[in-house]
Amino acid sequence: MADKVYRASTTAPVNIAVVKYWGKRDSKLNLPTNSSLSVTLSQADLRTLTTASCSASYPASQGDSLLLNGEPSDIAGARTQACFRELRTRREALEAADPSLPQLSTMPLRLVSENNFPTAAGLASSAAGFAALVRAIANLYELPASPSELSLIARQGSGSACRSLFGGYVAWRMGDAADGSDSMADQVAEASHWPDMRALILVVSAAKKGVSSTSGMQQTVATSGLFQERIAKVVPQNMAAMEKAIAERDFASFAEVTMRDSNSFHATCADTYPPIFYMNDVSRAAIRAVEQINAAAGRTVAAYTFDAGPNAVIYYLEKDTEAVVGTLYHVLGGEVGGWKSTVVQGLKPSISLDEGVAGILKAGVSRVILTGVGEGPLKSEEYLVAQDGSPAKR
Ligand code: PMV
Numbered sequence: 001m002a003d004k005v006y007r008a009s010t011t012a013p014v015n016i017a018v019v020k021y022w023g024k025r026d027s028k029l030n031l032p033t034n035s036s037l038s039v040t041l042s043q044a045d046l047r048t049l050t051t052a053s054c055s056a057s058y059p060a061s062q063g064d065s066l067l068l069n070g071e072p073s074d075i076a077g078a079r080t081q082a083c084f085r086e087l088r089t090r091r092e093a094l095e096a097a098d099p100s101l102p103q104l105s106t107m108p109l110r111l112v113s114e115n116n117f118p119t120a121a122g123l124a125s126s127a128a129g130f131a132a133l134v135r136a137i138a139n140l141y142e143l144p145a146s147p148s149e150l151s152l153i154a155r156q157g158s159g160s161a162c163r164s165l166f167g168g169y170v171a172w173r174m175g176d177a178a179d180g181s182d183s184m185a186d187q188v189a190e191a192s193h194w195p196d197m198r199a200l201i202l203v204v205s206a207a208k209k210g211v212s213s214t215s216g217m218q219q220t221v222a223t224s225g226l227f228q229e230r231i232a233k234v235v236p237q238n239m240a241a242m243e244k245a246i247a248e249r250d251f252a253s254f255a256e257v258t259m260r261d262s263n264s265f266h267a268t269c270a271d272t273y274p275p276i277f278y279m280n281d282v283s284r285a286a287i288r289a290v291e292q293i294n295a296a297a298g299r300t301v302a303a304y305t306f307d308a309g310p311n312a313v314i315y316y317l318e319k320d321t322e323a324v325v326g327t328l329y330h331v332l333g334g335e336v337g338g339w340k341s342t343v344v345q346g347l348k349p350s351i352s353l354d355e356g357v358a359g360i361l362k363a364g365v366s367r368v369i370l371t372g373v374g375e376g377p378l379k380s381e382e383y384l385v386a387q388d389g390s391p392a393k394r
Pocket residue numbers: 016017019020021022036126158159160161213214306307308
């Protein structure tokens with residue numbers, strides 16, 4: 001059986017933070033300066049599928065490898081190596097305790113991964129990617145680790161990835177141990193607790209990010225005075241208010257904290273010296289559109305948030321689809337793709353946006369993604385590595 005190929009497949013979701021992670025207190029271990037909280041998005045629309053495989057027949061000279069969307073991907077980086085090392089160490093412990101187990105920890109790993117969405121800036125592909133990589137190898141190695149334990153490992157790949165080990169509403173507790181052993185994710189609420197949460201993503205640019213999140217965070221930590229206020233006061237308040245809003249399914253509070261926290265994060269970017277700008281004129285027009293929709297509705301029906309890029313993520317509840325999606329579909333429907341007929345069919349344009357705002361959105365939004373809150377990683381029977389170890393032809 002020396003040529004046996006061992007395989008495991010999983011999918012993992014994207015998450016979009018409503019209280020943002022921004023700042024590392026330890027860049028080697030990816031330990032954050034503040035806790036954060038996110039909504040896991042549905043894998044029907046955004047997910048990474050990863051097959052992890054290993055075999056004694058894989059040439060040791062080639063080492064571990066990762067094929068991402070059909071292209072060989074660089075795994076030499078310290079982040080990916082840390083994930084491989086942590087997972088192998090845990091497998092070694094199982095093998096040491098039970099010598100009858102196959103020695104998977106000694107075999108080269110061959111990973112094949114695919115996203116069902118373009119690997120583009122601001123779509124949190126690294127979060128889904130590292131969560132899928134860690135979950136797939138943990139399944140391959142049959143590790144008895146809980147999602148929180150695996151979140152400790154995924155965190156070392158990409159900070160935000162630790163939150164993609166769970167579905168629903170997820171917190172990453174910053175912890176205070178120097179070795180990072182208490183900096184992990186937990187589930188604040190299942191997706192089914194508040195299942196009608198929806199997200200409309202306005203894709204503004206599919207170009208790679210200007211300033212990477214790692215470098216941006218380091219510059220902010222080193223130079224922004226406002227940042228100190230954010231981590232000491234603003235975020236702890238936002239975390240408490242957000243957990244309460246989710247527990248009570250209070251959308252108006254959820255929305256206000258989401259928008260304020262995004263504004264606070266981007267303010268610390270502007271306060272970085274030299275300043276960092278992730279939002280552009282189109283992003284700001286999306287903010288104005290959300291404000292006009294809320295004003296016309298007479299209550300808060302939509303909340304915007306922006307990561308390290310110009311794309312807008314707009315959270316809303318299913319019952320307010322007409323006010324939120326109907327309004328934007330009326331403006332953008334003819335220009336851009338990504339609308340789902342099941343969602344937009346029959347929607348009336350009840351709210352009209354200011355012409356200036358509508359014009360900027362029309363010129364600047366390249367596509368939309370309609371999705372909602374969803375589940376955590378799922379085992380899959382779809383294999384991207386064939387039984388003989390070759391990458392599956394697609
Ligand atoms: O995990 P990273 O290094 O890609 O950083 C993510 C940072 C933000 O997306 C801006 C915020 C967050 O909490 O996801």
